[in-house]
Amino acid sequence: MKIVTLGPEGTFSHEMATLIGADEIVLVPTIGKVFAEVVKTGTTGLVPLENSEAGGVTSTLDCLMQYPVTITLESYLPIHHCLAGTSEQITRIYAHPQSHEQCSRIIEDLNVPVIHTESNAASAIAQKSDPGSAAIISERLASRHQIPLIRSNIENNACNITRFVQISPGNSSQGLQATGEKKMDQGLEKCSLIIDPDENRAGLLYDLLTPFKREGVNLTRIESRPSKRSMGTYVFFLDIQCEGNWKTSVTELQQIAPIKHLGCYGRWQKQMENS
Amino acid sequence: MKIVTLGPEGTFSHEMATLIGADEIVLVPTIGKVFAEVVKTGTTGLVPLENSEAGGVTSTLDCLMQYPVTITLESYLPIHHCLAGTSEQITRIYAHPQSHEQCSRIIEDLNVPVIHTESNAASAIAQKSDPGSAAIISERLASRHQIPLIRSNIENNACNITRFVQISPGNSSQGLQATGEKKMDQGLEKCSLIIDPDENRAGLLYDLLTPFKREGVNLTRIESRPSKRSMGTYVFFLDIQCEGNWKTSVTELQQIAPIKHLGCYGRWQKQMENS
Structure with a gap:
């Protein structure tokens, strides 16, 4: 099955698409573009709907209102984040707003500026070109980008879960x-x-x-x-x-x-x- | 009256605090810090609660759960955004996630990458050091930072309103x-x-x-x-x-x-x- 979902490579959406057995994965940069692609090409889509800590994913909810689609499956992915970087003195943190919310406690403790990014993958890329910084990303992304782990499982709640839905056109x-x-x-x-x-x-x-x-x-x-x-x-x-x-x-x-x-x-x- | 609210200078929270007649305004960088300051110092706080286009402000909702505070007043502010910058060929857009959501239609039409910032004021500052970019900010901020307007009133809905609440400790x-x-x-x-x-x-x-x-x-x-x-x-x-x-x-x-x-x-x- 071909699935269109939120990229770039290494997002949790990408991971979920792999787990549910997609043969071919098309990665697009925004949730809106996932819906547009599903409606335009008839491909199956996969989008995050809600997280146990951060709540509803508003762009998904708004697109469900706007586009003619049908939900055909739900799936749940346990989400773990880590703090990754090379510096002992972190000057700033790169994080996607949802990851920020899911790890707000450690971010508050670190008390350094947070720069929001468009995806967890973008956080990893930003960290690479800013040696004093750290990124809040999955261990999978840290390993893919070869960024050392500073601390694992930094999410506020150990039972941090995201619910995804698979969508079809019509x-x-x-x-x-x-x-x-x-x-x-x-x-x-x-x-x-x-x-x-x-x-x-x-x-x-x-x-x-x-x-x-x-x-x-x-x-x-x-x-x-x-x-x-x-x-x-x-x-x-x-x-x-x-x-x-x-x-x-x-x-x-x-x-x-x-x-x-x-x-x-x-x-x-x-x-x-x-x- | 002294009011603590979300900074830096030029945010809509800052504008609302001025309008409701604060004598002294203390600006802090996050909504969480507004609540912490209210509880710690006994100062009155002002926070955005919901927007007619983007919905509930989740950090405010979560802080209302977490902190011992009382809502003492609500106020409504019509919100208008503009696209500001110097380039005719926009290569990227700086926007706060809430402003992005409120102006999603024009952003989709422009079809250039969006970089999320921590506040509208941060979008203005980022634009100043990136000549090819544009920022989604209020006209007030554009004028304060002397960034030329490209287009005014770019919000999806002309009746774009944010509801604020004033909070006291206890x-x-x-x-x-x-x-x-x-x-x-x-x-x-x-x-x-x-x-x-x-x-x-x-x-x-x-x-x-x-x-x-x-x-x-x-x-x-x-x-x-x-x-x-x-x-x-x-x-x-x-x-x-x-x-x-x-x-x-x-x-x-x-x-x-x-x-x-x-x-x-x-x-x-x-x-x-x-x-």
């Missing part, structure tokens, strides 16, 4: 019925939805959740994002478990507010068995 | 009664809460919202953040309107899940009247 809004009926026995676990209520009133969110409560459907995640229409109006990203009468709930919800159905999907297991 | 958890009774007539409009359910079950969020639905209390915002305990567990930031029986709802909610009460506060009006 809206699945019209496919709820089909997906629901045909694939229920093929290991589908979750369904992702975007609700765009286009109104703001007391009890709105409660009403949106009522169909799930009534059918006892478990909501595994809810995240709000600005609607980008005006301040104080939001859209909601919901992940639900495909159990019991979940389809009834979704059908009822559709009568309350416009939804974008992002698809039903299973979880890639191998990584979890090995780790 | 938990307000114990002060719900006092705040609610004493100050209801003094223009308090909103109350902010963090709910940390420490469990994950079908219908949980619905149950958390039930007290508000029952009393007809308007929820103006809900945002989830990782609990940082494990993947898939979240805390919820809620803003409610201080109307009707909102105190009954909060008291009921306290019986369902642990909450951190961030305080009740009014809205700074002058800016909105002038704009």
Whole structure:
């Protein structure tokens, strides 16, 4: 399988694409470009959706709103960072903003300026041309760029995990019925939805959740994002478990507010068995 | 009034602090340091909480979880960005990640590499020493650093607004009664809460919202953040309107899940009247 994901070589997205068994990996510089490529060429894409420490990846969430794509698989990658460099007196740190957030404690202790980069790979490259600096990168990247480790596993939380989703071109809004009926026995676990209520009133969110409560459907995640229409109006990203009468709930919800159905999907297991 | 906020000079936080009438402004390099300074010295702080395009400011949300502070005021600042530089052939763009997100459309059109910086002021400084580049900054910063404007109002959305909150040291958890009774007539409009359910079950969020639905209390915002305990567990930031029986709802909610009460506060009006 050919997968387009976030490069350059050595990103966690690249690592995840390798693990899930891509035969050919196309690396592009931004998450927006992953979505654009998926829609344009029909290739499968892989993007980070949320991290257990840093939260939702906003560019992925915004692209899920914007592009006609379907989520076809989720996968989880344990994330470990290290501090790498050659100097005993670190003058500055190169870090991607997400890596910064995941390692904020050690960065606060070091108390030197942090320069944000576009990717972990870019942090490694910046470190190489700045001998007084250190980079927050994976051990894999440190080894690839031959940068000595100063300290390993510097993430705030030892259980630091990123959740990725695999995306395919095409809206699945019209496919709820089909997906629901045909694939229920093929290991589908979750369904992702975007609700765009286009109104703001007391009890709105409660009403949106009522169909799930009534059918006892478990909501595994809810995240709000600005609607980008005006301040104080939001859209909601919901992940639900495909159990019991979940389809009834979704059908009822559709009568309350416009939804974008992002698809039903299973979880890639191998990584979890090995780790 | 003395206010500590995010520097360096020329940030939107600095502008907001000036507008709300600070006599003395202390500028620190990160949002975390604003909170630390507020708690350590007892000074009032000012931090950005959310933007209408880019969403919640995660460092502020995480610090609100972590530090014993109370929100005492909210204020809104219309945000306009410009593209500033000297070259006709732009080779790269310096931008703060939030400014990048707010101006993503023009950046995509320009199709040149983006270098992320720690603040808008840092983008201006970086541009000055890199003649082929452009910076995404406010007109105020461009003028301060004498960088020619290439294009004004480049934000994706003309109604681009950032919501700031003023913070004071001290938990307000114990002060719900006092705040609610004493100050209801003094223009308090909103109350902010963090709910940390420490469990994950079908219908949980619905149950958390039930007290508000029952009393007809308007929820103006809900945002989830990782609990940082494990993947898939979240805390919820809620803003409610201080109307009707909102105190009954909060008291009921306290019986369902642990909450951190961030305080009740009014809205700074002058800016909105002038704009």
